[in-house]
Amino acid sequence: xxxxxxxxxxxxxxxxxxxxxxxxxxxxxxxxxxxxxxxxxxxxxxxxxxxxxxxxxxxxxxxxxxxxxxxxxxxxxxxxxxxxxxxxxxxxxxxxxxxxxxxxxxxxxxxxxxxxxxxxxxxxxxxxxxxxxxxxxxxxxxxxxxxxxxxxxxxxxxxxxxxxxxxxxxxxxxxxxxxxxxxxxxxxxxxxxxxxxxxxxxxxxxxxxxxxxxxxxxxxxxxxxxxxxxxxxxxxxxxxxxxxxxxxxxxxxxxxxxxxxxxxxxxxxxxxxxxxxxxxxxxxxxxxxxxxxxxxxxxxxxxxxxxxxxxxxxxxxxxxxxxxxxxxxxxxxxxxxxxxxxxxxxxxxxxxxxxxxxxxxxxxxxxxxxxxxxxxxxxxxxxxxxxxxxxxxxxxxxxxxxxxxxxxxxxxxxxxxxxxxxxxxxxxxxxxxxxxxxxxxxxxxxxxxxxxxxxxxxxxxxxxxxxxxxx
Amino acid sequence: xxxxxxxxxxxxxxxxxxxxxxxxxxxxxxxxxxxxxxxxxxxxxxxxxxxxxxxxxxxxxxxxxxxxxxxxxxxxxxxxxxxxxxxxxxxxxxxxxxxxxxxxxxxxxxxxxxxxxxxxxxxxxxxxxxxxxxxxxxxxxxxxxxxxxxxxxxxxxxxxxxxxxxxxxxxxxxxxxxxxxxxxxxxxxxxxxxxxxxxxxxxxxxxxxxxxxxxxxxxxxxxxxxxxxxxxxxxxxxxxxxxxxxxxxxxxxxxxxxxxxxxxxxxxxxxxxxxxxxxxxxxxxxxxxxxxxxxxxxxxxxxxxxxxxxxxxxxxxxxxxxxxxxxxxxxxxxxxxxxxxxxxxxxxx
Numbered sequence: 001x002x003x004x005x006x007x008x009x010x011x012x013x014x015x016x017x018x019x020x021x022x023x024x025x026x027x028x029x030x031x032x033x034x035x036x037x038x039x040x041x042x043x044x045x046x047x048x049x050x051x052x053x054x055x056x057x058x059x060x061x062x063x064x065x066x067x068x069x070x071x072x073x074x075x076x077x078x079x080x081x082x083x084x085x086x087x088x089x090x091x092x093x094x095x096x097x098x099x100x101x102x103x104x105x106x107x108x109x110x111x112x113x114x115x116x117x118x119x120x121x122x123x124x125x126x127x128x129x130x131x132x133x134x135x136x137x138x139x140x141x142x143x144x145x146x147x148x149x150x151x152x153x154x155x156x157x158x159x160x161x162x163x164x165x166x167x168x169x170x171x172x173x174x175x176x177x178x179x180x181x182x183x184x185x186x187x188x189x190x191x192x193x194x195x196x197x198x199x200x201x202x203x204x205x206x207x208x209x210x211x212x213x214x215x216x217x218x219x220x221x222x223x224x225x226x227x228x229x230x231x232x233x234x235x236x237x238x239x240x241x242x243x244x245x246x247x248x249x250x251x252x253x254x255x256x257x258x259x260x261x262x263x264x265x266x267x268x269x270x271x272x273x274x275x276x277x278x279x280x281x282x283x284x285x286x287x288x289x290x291x292x293x294x295x296x297x298x299x300x301x302x303x304x305x306x307x308x309x310x311x312x313x314x315x316x317x318x319x320x321x322x323x324x325x326x327x328x329x330x331x332x333x334x335x336x337x338x339x340x341x342x343x344x345x346x347x348x349x350x351x352x353x354x355x356x357x358x359x360x361x362x363x364x365x366x367x368x369x370x371x372x373x374x375x376x377x378x379x380x381x382x383x384x385x386x387x388x389x390x391x392x393x394x395x396x397x398x399x400x401x402x403x404x405x406x407x408x409x410x411x412x413x414x415x416x417x418x419x420x421x422x423x424x425x426x427x428x429x430x431x432x433x434x435x436x437x438x439x440x441x442x443x444x445x446x447x448x449x450x451x452x453x454x455x456x457x458x459x460x461x462x463x464x465x466x467x468x469x470x471x
Numbered sequence: 472x473x474x475x476x477x478x479x480x481x482x483x484x485x486x487x488x489x490x491x492x493x494x495x496x497x498x499x500x501x502x503x504x505x506x507x508x509x510x511x512x513x514x515x516x517x518x519x520x521x522x523x524x525x526x527x528x529x530x531x532x533x534x535x536x537x538x539x540x541x542x543x544x545x546x547x548x549x550x551x552x553x554x555x556x557x558x559x560x561x562x563x564x565x566x567x568x569x570x571x572x573x574x575x576x577x578x579x580x581x582x583x584x585x586x587x588x589x590x591x592x593x594x595x596x597x598x599x600x601x602x603x604x605x606x607x608x609x610x611x612x613x614x615x616x617x618x619x620x621x622x623x624x625x626x627x628x629x630x631x632x633x634x635x636x637x638x639x640x641x642x643x644x645x646x647x648x649x650x651x652x653x654x655x656x657x658x659x660x661x662x663x664x665x666x667x668x669x670x671x672x673x674x675x676x677x678x679x680x681x682x683x684x685x686x687x688x689x690x691x692x693x694x695x696x697x698x699x700x701x702x703x704x705x706x707x708x709x710x711x712x713x714x715x716x717x718x719x720x721x722x723x724x725x726x727x728x729x730x731x732x733x734x735x736x737x738x739x740x741x742x743x744x745x746x747x748x749x750x751x752x753x754x755x756x757x758x759x760x761x762x763x764x765x766x767x768x769x770x771x772x773x774x775x776x777x778x779x780x781x782x783x784x785x786x787x788x789x790x791x792x793x794x795x796x797x798x799x800x801x802x803x804x805x806x807x808x809x810x811x812x813x814x815x816x817x818x819x820x
Contacts, residue, residue: 043589044619117815119808121773190618192653386475397482404490411497423497427490 098148277328722751753782
């Protein structure tokens with residue numbers, strides 16, 4: 001091998017090793033911080049009555065915005081769940097983003113929608129609105145029917161019509177816990193001048209029993225793919241986001257459930273339509289805007305209000321979803337690249353951006369590079385078998401350890417898995433996840449770079465089964 | 472044995488043991504949690520039964536006995552007291568206060584300085600219900616602490632209705648920088664009409680624009696109707712925010728004599744003031760405002776148009792006629808659209 005080739009190989013080896021140690025150090029830090037945060041939060045909320053928050057006269061009303069694209073199987077149940085939320089004053093705006101199925105018809109039928117000639121101010125430009133409907137059964141429900149423009153465009157249309165100073169972006173295929181709004185709004189009451197966004201935990205509803213738009217019995221789906229995703233969600237939300245929030249480095253508030261200050265979002269130009277990761281993109285741009293204008297702000301992850309969402313149950317839809325998520329991550333980070341290692345943006349620029357860029361964006365590429373190198377060394381008989389196997393073993397052990405700790409984190413959450421059988425299943429999948437699922441996801445996520453080059457833009461359609469009803 | 476194989480084996484055994492340990496920890500935690508909860512519920516039920524007996528017989532010595540007997544169970548005692556404080560009123564509350572004073576007070580004072588946040592919150596929460604006016608100043612330092620402590624403190628202060636407490640809150644408000652103004656207004660508005668003399672006094676003082684605006688907001692929020700005259704000179708204030716708040720407050724106070732002031736504000740240079748004045752004029756329901764409001768519908772500003780249309784709708788039949796005329800004209804399609812929207816909503820309601 002040429003000296004330059006050998007140098008490059010050694011450099012790549014070193015890079016993979018350093019990457020591996022740094023990534024796991026971060027993960028351990030987040031898990032420990034989250035464990036501390038969860039326990040503390042649980043103790044604090046024992047003595048804090050959320051119902052008393054209702055008594056404050058200046059509590060801000062909320063517009064809940066749910067964009068929907070071909071969500072026919074879950075839309076009615078989801079909207080019922082949204083209308084059943086406990087909050088003094090709120091409205092629900094469902095944005096039908098040019099669905100090609102009978103989403104709108106189902107809504108019209110279930111909620112007796114009547115077409116209205118509403119006039120609103122187009123602060124954010126969107127695709128044309130075809131009609132606005134208001135429910136005759138519950139005037140808090142407004143449905144916007146518009147031409148297809150993507151999720152970001154649909155959310156912008158919802159913001160244009162929103163009457164209240166705070167808006168909560170939710171996925172229309174999700175179910176919110178009844179008191180989730182009053183919990184997620186808490187940071188806005190604690191620090192009304194500083195808080196610009198807050199988000200909550202997303203848990204998977206597959207296998208849970210649903211009644212009147214509420215999860216009444218927590219369960220675990222039989223599908224293995226869903227079980228892997230449960231572990232992944234526990235690690236990401238209970239571990240990652242709680243930890244990043246404690247470090248004031250949160251770059252993402254999930255699009256499935258996030259509360260924002262409308263005026264600040266409007267000042268930033270709303271959601272950017274030319275990206276598939278509109279949720280992360282908005283949070284990064286919000287931080288850039290506020291830092292640039294020297295306005296103190298707070299973006300908080302509340303590890304309590306729970307939003308239930310249906311996970312993909314087939315490899316095909318999971319691949320699509322993850323490809324879309326990773327494309328969104330790449331687009332958001334590259335769009336706001338000026339923040340990268342920029343001290344003017346504080347912790348966002350110095351910690352959050354580098355962390356997301358190195359470990360989240362390039363993570364799968366480096367992982368795939370590691371596997372490729374392993375194959376190359378094996379084929380060219382250069383493999384140091386003992387080292388390679390040891391390294392693989394270490395990676396698997398650390399992975400299992402982190403996943404098992406995430407199961408422990410779940411034990412401290414508000415809606416923990418009730419049966420010990422569930423815990424055993426979760427531990428079993430915490431083991432298996434690191435042997436098959438993780439490698440599969442790395443390939444899918446690395447594939448997002450190729451998709452991006454092909455300029456692929458779509459909602460990432462998913463076949464939905466609908467929520468399992470309690471009989 | 473091959474060293475690699477043994478290492479793998481040991482690692483897997485270690486991991487398996489760790490997983491089993493974690494599982495056992497969860498199992499044990501749930502088991503102990505259940506035992507603790509059962510015991511806690513039992514103690515709460517005992518306290519509850521004895522407390523109800525004390526209230527029924529109006530026996531203060533029984534309350535004193537409860538305080539002494541359960542002072543070693545502060546969590547259970549506090550839980551029952553807070554639960555009952557939310558449910559009962561009148562002289563029965565004296566029993567709760569007595570139990571708090573004899574059984575928990577000293578511990579609560581100590582907990583206010585605890586290094587544990589949860590203990591501080593519990594202490595503040597107990598002072599919300601059972602504290603005395605003299606306890607109010609103890610809570611002020613918490614307004615500058617962590618957000619969650621501030622939230623609990625705000626709630627505590629909003630229940631303190633003694634003159635000393637109100638004076639202390641106003642002093643804090645005067646010293647406060649703009650960052651916490653909204654929070655303090657939250658507290659003050661919860662106190663209701665009893666703060667009127669203080670508001671009057673401060674309205675006459677030299678205040679910064681943001682403080683003055685928040686004070687005007689307060690007049691409308693409570694509402695303090697007798698202070699409406701104090702607001703009139705502020706309708707010409709140089710700061711836009713103050714004028715907006717005056718327009719809003721007058722709409723809440725609903726004093727018929729404030730009509731000319733609102734009319735002047737409808738012609739303000741700032742569209743935000745115009746929009747707010749239109750809304751308030753609608754609430755005032757003075758039919759003389761109809762021509763001015765119909766003019767508002769042709770404003771270049773969306774919010775002025777919309778608020779004027781809604782204001783006309785509030786005027787009753789006369790306003791509706793104007794809206795119908797505007798809905799059928801072709802000169803200004805923006806005005807026509809807004810008028811149609813509001814007419815449609817009038818049919819709905």
